[in-house]
Amino acid sequence: MNPLRKYPKKLFWRLYYVCLVVSLILDVYWLYNHTFHYHFSFQYVVQFFALFGLFGCMLLILIAKGMGFFIVVDEDYYQKRSGGSN
Amino acid sequence: MNCWIHPGLVICLGGFLIPFIPWKRVKQVYFLALPLVGLGILVSTTMGVFGTIPPWPAALHKWNVPFLEYTLDVVRINKMSMLFGYVYVVAAFCMNIYALGVKNDWEHVAAMIYVGSALGAIFAGDLFTLFFSLEMMSWAPFFLLLFRGTQRAKGAAIRYVIWHHISGLCILAGILMHVHQTGSIEFTHMPWGWGGKYLAYNLMLLGFVINSATTPFHSWLSDSYSEATPSGSVYMTAYTTKTAIFCLLITFSGVPLLMWMGAIQAVFALFLAVLENDGRRLCSYHIISQIGYMVAGVGMGTEMGLNGAASHALCHIIYNALLYMGAGCALVVVGTAKFNRLGGLYRYMPIAFWLYMVGGFSISGFPLFNGFISKAMTIEAAELIQRPIIYLLLEGATVGTFLHTGLKLPWNIWLQGRDEPPDDIRKKLKDSPFNTPTHMLAGMGILAFLCIFLGVYPKILYDMLPYPVEYVPFTITRVFSITQMFIFSFLGFWLLRKLVRGYPSFVLDTDWVFRILGGKAMDFCKGPLLAFGTALDQRVEDMSGQFIRKIKDPKIEMHLTPLAIGFGVLVSLILFSTFLILNM
Numbered sequence: 001m002n003p004l005r006k007y008p009k010k011l012f013w014r015l016y017y018v019c020l021v022v023s024l025i026l027d028v029y030w031l032y033n034h035t036f037h038y039h040f041s042f043q044y045v046v047q048f049f050a051l052f053g054l055f056g057c058m059l060l061i062l063i064a065k066g067m068g069f070f071i072v073v074d075e076d077y078y079q080k081r082s083g084g085s086n
Numbered sequence: 087m088n089c090w091i092h093p094g095l096v097i098c099l100g101g102f103l104i105p106f107i108p109w110k111r112v113k114q115v116y117f118l119a120l121p122l123v124g125l126g127i128l129v130s131t132t133m134g135v136f137g138t139i140p141p142w143p144a145a146l147h148k149w150n151v152p153f154l155e156y157t158l159d160v161v162r163i164n165k166m167s168m169l170f171g172y173v174y175v176v177a178a179f180c181m182n183i184y185a186l187g188v189k190n191d192w193e194h195v196a197a198m199i200y201v202g203s204a205l206g207a208i209f210a211g212d213l214f215t216l217f218f219s220l221e222m223m224s225w226a227p228f229f230l231l232l233f234r235g236t237q238r239a240k241g242a243a244i245r246y247v248i249w250h251h252i253s254g255l256c257i258l259a260g261i262l263m264h265v266h267q268t269g270s271i272e273f274t275h276m277p278w279g280w281g282g283k284y285l286a287y288n289l290m291l292l293g294f295v296i297n298s299a300t301t302p303f304h305s306w307l308s309d310s311y312s313e314a315t316p317s318g319s320v321y322m323t324a325y326t327t328k329t330a331i332f333c334l335l336i337t338f339s340g341v342p343l344l345m346w347m348g349a350i351q352a353v354f355a356l357f358l359a360v361l362e363n364d365g366r367r368l369c370s371y372h373i374i375s376q377i378g379y380m381v382a383g384v385g386m387g388t389e390m391g392l393n394g395a396a397s398h399a400l401c402h403i404i405y406n407a408l409l410y411m412g413a414g415c416a417l418v419v420v421g422t423a424k425f426n427r428l429g430g431l432y433r434y435m436p437i438a439f440w441l442y443m444v445g446g447f448s449i450s451g452f453p454l455f456n457g458f459i460s461k462a463m464t465i466e467a468a469e470l471i472q473r474p475i476i477y478l479l480l481e482g483a484t485v486g487t488f489l490h491t492g493l494k495l496p497w498n499i500w501l502q503g504r505d506e507p508p509d510d511i512r513k514k515l516k517d518s519p520f521n522t523p524t525h526m527l528a529g530m531g532i533l534a535f536l537c538i539f540l541g542v543y544p545k546i547l548y549d550m551l552p553y554p555v556e557y558v559p560f561t562i563t564r565v566f567s568i569t570q571m572f573i574f575s576f577l578g579f580w581l582l583r584k585l586v587r588g589y590p591s592f593v594l595d596t597d598w599v600f601r602i603l604g605g606k607a608m609d610f611c612k613g614p615l616l617a618f619g620t621a622l623d624q625r626v627e628d629m630s631g632q633f634i635r636k637i638k639d640p641k642i643e644m645h646l647t648p649l650a651i652g653f654g655v656l657v658s659l660i661l662f663s664t665f666l667i668l669n670m
Contacts, residue, residue, distance in 0.1 A: 004519040005433040007501070016576070023570040036563045039469035040477065043567075053571035056485040057578030061585050064360030071594040072361055078592075079238075081605060 101198025340387025425588020
């Protein structure tokens with residue numbers, strides 16, 4: 001098979017796990033070495049950006065799904081209502 | 087030297103010749119040459135051929151044209167207009183490459199008028215020239231929508247024009263009131279506040295806010311950009327909203343309302359993007375979200391905020407065109423960009439996928455991609471003015487942006503955990519990794535290169551910004567925090583990936599109010615109001631018929647004639663005397 005067509009799935013997951021673990025360790029290491037220079041005190045909470053990324057992403061999806069009950073309609077919602085004029 | 091040639095005029099008028107060139111290759115070369123001529127003019131301007139450009143906010147003024155009792159300042163060249171000018175012509179060149187396969191020459195004409203009028207707006211030094219250019223700009227996309235040829239596109243085109251006429255009228259009313267109050271037509275910073283005294287400025291602000299698709303007036307963007315022709319939508323991503331941002335930068339920087347509107351919009355659009363099933367509509371919501379950063383930067387009004395807004399506008403044009411091109415590839419090759427019908431395209435369009443991913447990483451703000459160097463500036467501007475809520479909103483929007491453009495869209499179009507696309511889509515593809523037309527990949531390639539080049543070497547961009555830049559983007563703090571945030575955002579996405587799968591649906595937006603109420607008003611006019619009018623007409627006709635029949639009776643006519651003459655004379659006397667009294 002043409003190598004272009006092969007999606008590097010395994011390589012991606014290995015790299016991802018390495019980055020995940022390294023980022024957790026580096027955060028603690030640099031935080032206690034006072035390497036970071038943030039502007040707000042809450043940014044100095046241990047693993048703040050990891051938690052912000054994880055829960056921010058999950059909350060965004062879940063809240064949007066909740067909104068979906070009210071604002072998601074059929075594909076031809078407006079067409080049906082306007083008799084197919086747009 | 088004074089003989090500066092307006093690149094907008096060259097591109098705009100040059101565009102009209104495209105349909106009359108009979109040879110295909112010559113036509114294509116000419117089409118590509120138009121933005122290059124514009125680029126040449128801008129490069130020679132920077133090199134000082136037409137005079138030295140003074141430091142911001144001072145400017146070189148060319149082409150002063152008398153108009154009524156005013157002198158129009160048709161060309162004003164300063165650092166800000168040069169920054170936007172460069173990105174407009176470079177983006178136009180890449181978009182022209184992408185659009186080389188388009189068979190309808192008039193689509194090219196509309197696109198070139200669009201680009202040319204946008205250049206007209208950013209080089210305008212007076213409000214009348216600005217208004218004229220903005221009006222021209224509002225018509226070109228109308229045709230880019232109509233050329234799609236579908237009923238939905240026609241409806242979207244009409245709604246687009248209505249929105250832009252509302253904004254145009256607001257801007258015109260604001261300009262006229264401002265000129266009446268101050269006597270000045272200069273396109274410069276305007277005062278802002280609440281109350282009748284500031285009505286002119288609030289109208290102007292409203293016009294720019296609509297044009298820049300700021301929430302709650304953003305719905306025209308997702309409605310229209312997703313319905314235009316595949317290459318037309320790529321042009322549309324760049325010019326209207328960024329020109330509006332340019333206008334806001336010039337006129338209303340430092341308005342706190344804009345800071346809040348921008349930050350809220352950056353997050354709000356992402357909620358709608360989660361639910362979206364159409365690739366191009368999803369990208370539209372990301373334009374809206376990214377505009378939020380720029381509007382917030384304008385609203386902060388600090389040097390860092392304004393530099394951040396200007397640089398983000400520049401970077402945004404590049405990566406967003408790339409994203410639209412990526413989603414457009416799927417539309418061109420397999421005829422749809424709906425997530426529920428796609429997935430598994432990676433084996434058939436891998437180069438388009440990786441080029442798209444460069445755009446995805448850029449818009450998310452990954453280090454070493456151009457979004458990082460501009461977005462980080464706006465976010466740091468919020469930190470420097472000690473606005474934690476604005477900071478959290480903008481940082482949260484970064485997470486959401488990565489979720490959608492970096493993960494949801496590529497996952498749904500190219501992957502979805504399967505090796506083959508659905509059967510109906512598979513039939514349209516050759517068994518090869520080269521299904522995407524070469525010219526499309528070339529256009530995407532140049533933009534992808536620019537995304538990485540600016541991300542790795544930001545100095546070239548920072549030197550072009552209006553205010554001197556002391557900002558260093560690659561600090562451990564910033565690089566680490568954003569990388570860790572993305573690593574964990576991916577985890578969040580992976581855990582909930584089934585929830586962001588596409589299914590046949592449509593997401594209602596704020597335009598629901600206008601479209602449903604407008605529809606109801608139309609129904610009322612067509613139904614009860616028309617019936618009432620017809621009945622009233624009939625009744626009046628009947629009564630007048632009866633009246634004429636009666637007064638034609640000789641006995642009645644004899645009595646009525648002197649009365650009618652007397653009444654007529656009396657009314658004339660009253661009107662005449664009133665006129666005399668009022669004029670005394």
